[in-house]
Amino acid sequence: MTQAERxxxxxxxxxxxxxxxxxxGETLSVRKLAAEFGVSIRTLRRDFRERLMYLDLEYQSGYCRLRTAGSEMQMVPDVLIFAHRSGLAGLFPGLDRRLVNALLMCDEAPCVIPPASPASSPSEPLSFWRLVQAITDRRKVTLLADGQRCERLAxxxxxxxxxxxxxxxEHNGHIAVFTLDEIHLVQPLQESFRRNDNLCRLAEDPVFIQALPHFRFIQQSLLAFVPADNRPE
Structure with missing residues (x-):
């Protein structure tokens, strides 16, 4: 990883x-943030002035806060967008502004969703974020997983x-499946790719999803019947 990428x-x-x-809803101290992240106060001010300029921020005596923080009604559209883009909307029957507002305004949790996954290792959040960015931008990546390195993976x-x-x-014209736990490194590349609509539809097929824990075994079993000269690299 280059210095610019870090x-x-x-x-x-x-x-x-x-x-x-x-x-x-927190009120942030610019000085404390600079010490926490190991950057200068000037850098933090640039973050707020240029990179976070779209936020409705209020500054006073070295402190910064979001003017609209705590307003559940203004959060409703963002919650709906997140739910639909992350695929969580389907968990809630009839998810709309009225339901989101009811959930935001209540003092207790009327819905219980068991934890979806075990605690993540320190490397997983960064890998997950990079993969989301790569999928969104349609950029290939170099991926390092347990026992293998995949160059130019889409x-x-x-x-x-x-x-x-x-x-x-998709890797070299073939389907590739990895668990997030086995991914150690995701290196974004500048090379773009065209989305494979057939693969995207397959990824939403309930039968394919049910087979995911056994995908690698099935793939290796099928390769055992393919002549060595015709096997994918």
């Missing part, structure tokens, strides 16, 4: 943490099944 990763993590705290979908996140991708 700097970009640190910036992305810093901004995401700042945004999450602001949305939670990520298609991330989906969760039986408490495990899976990456569905």
């Amino acid at each position: 700097r970009h990763d640190r910036l992305a993590v810093r901004l995401s943490l700042i945004i999450s705290r602001l949305v939670a 990520p298609c979908r991330l989906l969760i099944h039986q408490q495990t996140w899976y990456l569905i991708a």
Whole structure:
């Protein structure tokens, strides 16, 4: 990873943490943030002035807060967009503004969803974020997983099944499936790819999803009947 890429990763993590705290209603001290992230106060002010300029921020005596923080009604559209783009909307029958507002305004949790996955390792959040970006931007990646390195891999979908996140991708014209737990490194590339609509539809097929835990075994079993000269690299 180059120095520029490491700097970009640190910036992305810093901004995401700042945004999450602001949305939670916290009042942030610029000086304390600079010490926490190991950057100068000037850098933090640039973050707020240029990179977070779209937020409705209020500054006073070295502190910053979101003017609209705590307003559930203004959060409703964002919650709906997140739910639909993440695929969570289907968990709630008739998810709309009225339901989201009811959930945001209540003092207790009327809905219980068991934890979807075990605690993540420190490397997983960054890998997950990079894969989401690569899928969205349609950029190939170099992926390092247990026992193998995949160059110029085209990520298609991330989906969760039986408490495990899976990456569905295309590599050298073939389907590739990885669990997030076995992915150690995701290196974004500048090379773009054209989305494989057939693979995207397959990733949404319930039968395919049910077979994900056994995908690698099935693939290896099928390869055993293919002549060595015709096997994919």
